[in-house]
Amino acid sequence: MFKIAMLVGWLAMPASGWACSCLYGTQGLASTLKEARAQAGFIYLGRVRDQENPSDGFATVDVVEAFKGSVKVGDVLQLPYGWSGDCLLSLPPGQTWLLYAGDTSPEEVWRCSRSRRIFSDDSELTWLRTGVLPPVPVSLQREAVSCKACDIDAIGGRLVAPPELPPATPASHSEAEVLWKKGQPFFTTEYAETDEEHRVLFGMSREGRAFELTEGSGTSRARKACERRVQLRWCKRLELRQRAAKLFAFHCVDPREAQEVCDEQESRKSEWLPMERLPARACSWFDPSAPNCELAEARFPFPAGAPPLPVLACHPRTPAARSGSYACEVKTAPEPGPPEP
Numbered sequence: 001m002f003k004i005a006m007l008v009g010w011l012a013m014p015a016s017g018w019a020c021s022c023l024y025g026t027q028g029l030a031s032t033l034k035e036a037r038a039q040a041g042f043i044y045l046g047r048v049r050d051q052e053n054p055s056d057g058f059a060t061v062d063v064v065e066a067f068k069g070s071v072k073v074g075d076v077l078q079l080p081y082g083w084s085g086d087c088l089l090s091l092p093p094g095q096t097w098l099l100y101a102g103d104t105s106p107e108e109v110w111r112c113s114r115s116r117r118i119f120s121d122d123s124e125l126t127w128l129r130t131g132v133l134p135p136v137p138v139s140l141q142r143e144a145v146s147c148k149a150c151d152i153d154a155i156g157g158r159l160v161a162p163p164e165l166p167p168a169t170p171a172s173h174s175e176a177e178v179l180w181k182k183g184q185p186f187f188t189t190e191y192a193e194t195d196e197e198h199r200v201l202f203g204m205s206r207e208g209r210a211f212e213l214t215e216g217s218g219t220s221r222a223r224k225a226c227e228r229r230v231q232l233r234w235c236k237r238l239e240l241r242q243r244a245a246k247l248f249a250f251h252c253v254d255p256r257e258a259q260e261v262c263d264e265q266e267s268r269k270s271e272w273l274p275m276e277r278l279p280a281r282a283c284s285w286f287d288p289s290a291p292n293c294e295l296a297e298a299r300f301p302f303p304a305g306a307p308p309l310p311v312l313a314c315h316p317r318t319p320a321a322r323s324g325s326y327a328c329e330v331k332t333a334p335e336p337g338p339p340e341p
Contacts, residue, residue: 022112026281029136029288033127036114041103042069043128045118046077050093057081059091061099063106067128071106079107082247087111098124116287123288123330134288137312137330139302140278142295145270146320147226150262152215155230156187156201159211170201176250180204180238187213190249202238202250210235212252213261224315224327226270230262264319272335275302278312289330297323308334 025032037043045065063075071077079099082088087110091097098118102108109115118125123134157167168187171179176188187203201213211234217227236254277300283293293314302308311334314326 024284024286026284029285029291030133032285033124033133033288036100037068037128040068040100040114041108042071042099042101042106043067044069044071044099044101044106045096045125046079046099047096048091048093059093061091061097064096069101069106075106077107079109089115098122098128114286127288135310135330135332137278137310138306139275139308140295140312140314140328141275141334142273142299142314142326143270143316143335144273144320144322145224145226145268145316147264147269148267149226149319150215150228150230150264152199152201152213152228152230152262153189155232155261156203156213159205159213160185160187160203162206176202177240180240180250183208187211188250202252204238210238210252212255214258223317225317225319225321226264226268228262228264229260231258232261233258272313273299275308275311275334276300277302283312283328291328291330293326293328295323295326 025035027035044063044067046061047064049060049062057080058078059081061077061079063071063073063077066072066075079091080088081091089097089109089111096118097115099106099109100114102113127133153170154167157169160168168185171186171188173188176186179186183204185204185206185208187201190200190202198217199215202211203213204210211232214231214233216229216231217223233252233255235252235256239251239253240248241251242248279295279300282295283291285291291312293312295314310330310332312328313331313335314328317325317327
């Protein structure tokens with residue numbers, strides 16, 4: 001499983017630059033977990049130490065709990081780490097990760113394995129410790145949402161372009177470096193150091209002021225439609241700092257207080273649709289409590305009188321969507337929705 005997933009990531013790289021795309025199976029939750037355990041050589045919980053020298057390309061990780069393989073509590077490992085498109089894990093200091101490694105070494109980890117950041121209430125940890133499977137949903141309920149969307153690219157482009165012209169488009173990182181050195185207006189995209197779901201834009205406005213735009217998504221860990229917020233901070237200047245081996249990123253020096261320039265939740269409207277049957281093979285169970293699902297527009301009513309719980313509550317990732325990608329959560333009670341017909 002690990003070698004196949006890694007190959008998919010490399011084959012998905014476009015010629016224009018690095019990219020890493022991972023494919024995960026859509027079999028049921030129980031099958032996904034049992035297959036992952038069987039095919040991993042090592043499974044353990046690790047805590048990332050502070051990185052003294054990011055240029056090394058390795059993060060120091062302390063093993064705090066071990067589930068499979070010869071790795072044991074107290075072991076100190078050097079895990080390869082990177083950013084964005086290089087198929088390596090992003091391992092910010094202080095985070096705790098559940099790590100599935102290959103057959104040869106507990107340090108054989110990468111983005112397309114089952115490794116992910118862990119929080120204290122994680123149901124997969126409970127399964128690894130006790131053998132008790134996480135709750136398996138038997139029904140689905142999807143949310144329909146609408147809002148005035150926050151477009152961080154348009155906001156950044158408006159800061160850069162003259163008022164009479166359309167918003168500028170983001171520059172590639174190499175183009176941004178050239179423009180930055182020349183003191184010319186630009187903006188480019190990075191990702192937050194602690195969360196790659198959230199984007200950060202750095203740039204120079206048309207008036208020559210350095211800025212940082214940050215996109216967040218409220219209190220949820222998953223990206224959902226109509227929860228984004230965009231904040232602007234003016235900077236004394238921008239610097240290029242090393243984030244990992246061969247990787248430099250812009251940094252906002254002496255930022256001023258953040259100003260909120262857009263909040264989708266101010267215009268958010270939400271409605272929960274009636275319960276429906278859970279389609280087969282629609283979800284990827286990378287996180288047993290929060291799967292990603294691809295849902296068709298067609299809905300099939302849940303059978304009357306059948307036990308509907310646990311339920312998979314699914315939030316669209318784009319406003320007004322009736323199909324496509326959904327961020328879902330396993331819940332033990334349904335969301336309030338319209339009365340059944």
